[in-house]
Amino acid sequence: MEGDVSGTRDDDFAARAKNLGCAALVDALGRIHSHRAHILALTSPDPTRPLFGPAVTLAYMPCRDDLQQTGRGFADLFYEAVGQTPAGRVLVMSSGGYPDASHGGGTKLSRVANHGLAGVLAGGRLRDFQQLGEHGFATWCRGEATRWGGDTVMPYAANVAVEVEGVCVVPGDYVFADSAGAAVIPAGSLPRVLDEAARVDAEDTEAAAQIRSENLPR
Numbered sequence: 342m343e344g345d346v347s348g349t350r351d352d353d354f355a356a357r358a359k360n361l362g363c364a365a366l367v368d369a370l371g372r373i374h375s376h377r378a379h380i381l382a383l384t385s386p387d388p389t390r391p392l393f394g395p396a397v398t399l400a401y402m403p404c405r406d407d408l409q410q411t412g413r414g415f416a417d418l419f420y421e422a423v424g425q426t427p428a429g430r431v432l433v434m435s436s437g438g439y440p441d442a443s444h445g446g447g448t449k450l451s452r453v454a455n456h457g458l459a460g461v462l463a464g465g466r467l468r469d470f471q472q473l474g475e476h477g478f479a480t481w482c483r484g485e486a487t488r489w490g491g492d493t494v495m496p497y498a499a500n501v502a503v504e505v506e507g508v509c510v511v512p513g514d515y516v517f518a519d520s521a522g523a524a525v526i527p528a529g530s531l532p533r534v535l536d537e538a539a540r541v542d543a544e545d546t547e548a549a550a551q552i553r554s555e556n557l558p559r
Contacts, residue, residue, distance in 0.1 A: 351429055354515070354531060355393040361538045363521040365545075369537035373530055380506040380523035383462075383481040386474035392481055392518040394431040394459035395528065396510055397422040401437030401444060401465070402497040415445070415496050419452055422499040422512075428457035431516045435503035436464035436494070440483050443490035447472025454478055462516055462523060464505040465494065481518040 358366060367379040399418055423430055432453055434444050445461075447469030453461055453476065460479030466486035467473060473480045500512045508525050510516070515526040526534050 351394065354535065357535050357539075358393050358515075358517045359391050359519075361535070361542055363517060363519050363524055365538040365541045366517055366524040366526070366534060367522070368541045369534045370524060370526065370530075372537055372541075373534060374527070377508055378525050380508055380518075380525070382520065382522045383518060384484045385479070385481050385518075385520075386470040386485075387479070388520045390460075390479045392431060392460045392462060392479035392516065392523075394429045394516065396433045396462075396512055396514045396516050396525075397424070397427075397430045398500055398503045398510060398512050399432065399434045399496050400498040400501050400503045401435050401439075401494045403438050404492055404495045408495070408497075415449055416452070418496045418499040423456060423458065430458045432458055432461045433503060433505060433510050433516060434461065434463045434465065434496075435505055435510075436483070437497075439490070439494050440465050441486075442466065442493040443468045443486035443488060444482075444494060446486075447476065450480075451476060462505065462518055464503075465490070479518070481523060 370378045399422055419432070422432065436444070442465055444463050444465040445467055450461060450467070450473065458478060461482070463482035465482065466484050467480065467482045468486045470485045502509055502511045510525050513528045515528060515531050517524045517526065
């Protein structure tokens with residue numbers, strides 16, 4: 342049975358994950374799980390700021406004018422997703438089939454800063470990179486957009502399983518992202534994945550030392 346992370350501080354996990362980096366975490370995930378759990382390199386307003394935390398999700402869908410009259414917009418679904426304990430969470434937003442459309446910007450996503458979330462992982466583009474960078478949370482997405490995307494995609498459901506770049510993200514999964522890419526870690530596997538990633542890192546260090554001692558063939 343895999344470990345329960347509920348009794349351990351996320352700060353400790355975050356420090357370990359950031360020290361190890363995405364590549365080691367992805368290698369460790371590959372040793373433990375058979376499903377795809379890695380996302381290729383994303384873009385950030387501040388690439389030096391890694392992202393880590395448990396996921397809350399917003400599923401986006403292509404716009405339909407008959408479904409936009411329900412009155413449940415981004416704000417309603419955001420607050421449904423984050424619940425009563427938003428601090429430290431990662432808002433994960435699927436692309437809704439349009440990864441090049443804008444899924445939000447600095448004004449809409451100021452809620453992330455207001456409620457202390459760790460940051461945002463978006464399967465689409467975001468606007469207002471300068472403003473997002475000034476908010477202080479980590480942001481990783483497909484790139485910067487200039488045009489509003491509200492006539493292309495719409496937030497549709499909160500805290501459901503979503504797909505980002507071919508990876509299934511379930512609410513409560515731990516998300517890590519840095520300049521190399523992103524990893525989605527099942528919550529119950531987190532301690533084991535971190536331990537395995539440390540072994541991967543140690544093996545790489547040992548291999549590098551052995552390579553340095555190699556001689557040219559005679």
